[in-house]
Amino acid sequence: MTIKDIARLSGCGVATVSRVLNNHPDVSRETRRRVMAVVDEQGFQPNTNAKHLKQQAGSSIAIIVKGTQNMLFADLVERIQALLREADRDASVYYLDEDADEVAYALQLCRERKPAGIMFLGGDRKQFRSQFQGITIPCVLLTNIAGDLGFDNLSSVTTDDREASRQAVRFLASRGHREFAGIFKSDDAQGPQRYHGALAAVRDEGLPIRDRRFAWYDSEDRRRLLEEKDGRVLTDFLQNRLGDATAVICYNDEIAFHLVQVLLAAGRRVPEDVSVVGYDGVPISDYLVPRLATVRQDTQLLAQRGMELLLRSIRRPDSSPVHDVVSFRLIPGESVADLI
Amino acid sequence: MTIKDIARLSGCGVATVSRVLNNHPDVSRETRRRVMAVVDEQGFQPNTNAKHLKQQAGSSIAIIVKGTQNMLFADLVERIQALLREADRDASVYYLDEDADEVAYALQLCRERKPAGIMFLGGDRKQFRSQFQGITIPCVLLTNIAGDLGFDNLSSVTTDDREASRQAVRFLASRGHREFAGIFKSDDAQGPQRYHGALAAVRDEGLPIRDRRFAWYDSEDRRRLLEEKDGRVLTDFLQNRLGDATAVICYNDEIAFHLVQVLLAAGRRVPEDVSVVGYDGVPISDYLVPRLATVRQDTQLLAQRGMELLLRSIRRPDSSPVHDVVSFRLIPGESVADLI
DNA sequence: CTGAAAGCGCTTACAG
DNA sequence: CTGAAAGCGCTTACAG
DSSP, rough: OOOHHHHHHTTTOHHHHHHHHTSOOOHHHHHHHHHHHHHHTTTOOOOOHHHHHHOOOOEEEEEEOTTOOHHHHHHHHHHHHHHHHHTOOOEEEEEEEEEHHHHHHHHHHHHHHHSSSSEESSSOHHHHHHHHGGSSSEEESSSSSGGOOOOOOOEEEEEEEEHHHHHHHHHHHHOOOOOOOEESSSSSSSSHHHHHHHHHHHHTTTTTOOGEEEEEEEEEHEEEHSSSOOOHHHHHIIIIOOOOSSEEEEEEEEHHHHHHHHHHHTTTTTTTEEEESSOOOOGGGGGGGSSBBEEEOOOHHHHHHHHHHHHHHSSTSSSSEEEEEEEEEEESSSSSSSOO | OOOHHHHHHHHHHHHHHHHTTTOOSSSSSHHHHHHHHHHHTOOOOOOOHHHHOOOOOOOOOOEEEEETTTTHHHHHHHHHHHHHHHHTTTTEEEEETTTTHHHHHHHHHHHHHSSEEEEESSSOHHHHHHHHGHHHOOOOEEEOOOOOGGOOEEEEEEEHHHHHHHHHHHHHTTOOOOOEEEEEEEEHHHHHHHHHHHHHHHHHTTOOOOOOGGGEEHHHHHHHHHHHHOOHHHHHHIIIOTTTOEEEEHHHHHHHHHHHHHHHHHOOOOOTTTTEEESBBGGGGGGGSSBEEEEEEOHHHHHHHHHHHHHHHHHSSTSSOEEEEEEEEEOOOSSSSSOO
16 A cells, blocks of 8 residues: 555545645645545555655654663653643654664664754763764754754753762761762763762862772673673672762762662661762652652753753754753752761 | 765676675675775665665564563563574664554554564554454564464463462462452553462462452553652552552552552551562562562563574464463562561 | 666655 | 656666
């Protein structure tokens, strides 16, 4: 069943059928009705390969999600899709592996799928730096800063990681903590940001900085932790880093979950012996017992501002890129002991 | 940059370039080398729209995952992809919404992407019953029984939900529990299976069946729980169903997580006041405090048997469908109190 | 082993 | 408002 069959059955040309299918205005009411009747009756679905092969520019929004197992992104995707439905826009979500090249993928998408704009959930700034100039349609990067990259078709919306991390440490200090440890992701932009924010707060409080208590892990370590349940990073942290710190600042909730488990398995109580703070504030952090203290990113606002920026630059392609920072909220949870 | 440019630059016809790109055997070493040199130099990527538009049958495997937020499926996808890499097969993963029509999607895939076979992770038996006859390539359904559907190109691999549920209740009984409640999903095949298994065990043990203590929820309730944090289903369960049952049998780990939280919020201790058993044994169930008692589905075996069946029926398209049942393991966890 | 040509199912100027 | 025709970038008989 092709457009040709529909044309034959409805007694008109293929061009007209195509116009009806794509909601072109210059088709008579009667013809449209006749064609749609046949389309519905036959349950006809146009072949998207042919469609995209020919079509010069589409109107749908591509959402590229880096990481299928990322709870923060899962939350964002839901919200973005809801917003897109409201705005009556088509969207396609593409889930990529954590270690995939999202910009190369976006380039292929532009050649083959011709979206009107792209929303990136997460991304590797290295990939953007080296290849993004090949992309000419409006894009927005969520949760990662892009201001310094200097592309005029790339906006971004982020949480102020540095400041949030800073406040997390201040919160710990206000509860009487003086000796901190931390574990951060080394191979993305947020890790160092959050680390530096934490360090700045320690300094602000006039407390000693013990850098050897801060551990780093990369995507490969994370993969091993998730897939092979190989927690060497965390075991090493416990044995060689933690020392007599009373509080641990974590890169995100995910690593915090795992850390709590490793701590409990080692016979250390949370928060009585060790306090733990996460980052992201994913829904499930409420379900951990003790409930995780964390920095809740405002996913609703991230999604909303991101969509606004994207839709605006689709409408006005020459508008300047915007780099927005949205607010966050510190969730005290129950995983931080009060030492005062 | 198209295949035509590559042909021009390497001084041969487009047909030859296409053959090189698709690893056809009848191309001379020298020509292949020359073409590949140009392809690599230009970073050429063939247009998949054109490719699929023309191609009669592909060799790649499609994996259709129903639900992006499903932790059991996330685990299965990882394992399947690893197996596919070993078998040197290409695969594409398609993530669908929980409430999408996976069979309609598969039909479109067959028309447009022409996969060699399809692996379904989860699926609605109603959809299969009504439309699957339109699909003619080999398929395997994972975690859902398909034997009674009677399609000769559809195999399945499942856990014996009924028996597993039965053993979960026996385990509770062995710990001295006598009064059970439960919460199950109403709109898929597993819910009733697990419910009936649980009930059978209660009967076997000679214990009273109090059906009003068993609550049901559907996909809409689940969506509300996840997206809007609207737990009316669980609140209702607590107020009107639980009564003085000492143990709750849950449809899966996900609902068990939420139930534990609602219980704790209501001031009931787990397991001291109420014991909880989940189902699936997703990795994160180990992270709940107390660690969740659950039925661990053997995802490695599900993935492995599934792939074996799929690859076999791709090789021998006339082989009979197989409906396999794989073993499971009861994880005692820490969420069940010992009443003896 | 290689190339010229037909054609996959659409969209889109172009002409009417 | 409508249709005939060109062409998107590939693959695949067909002929050599």
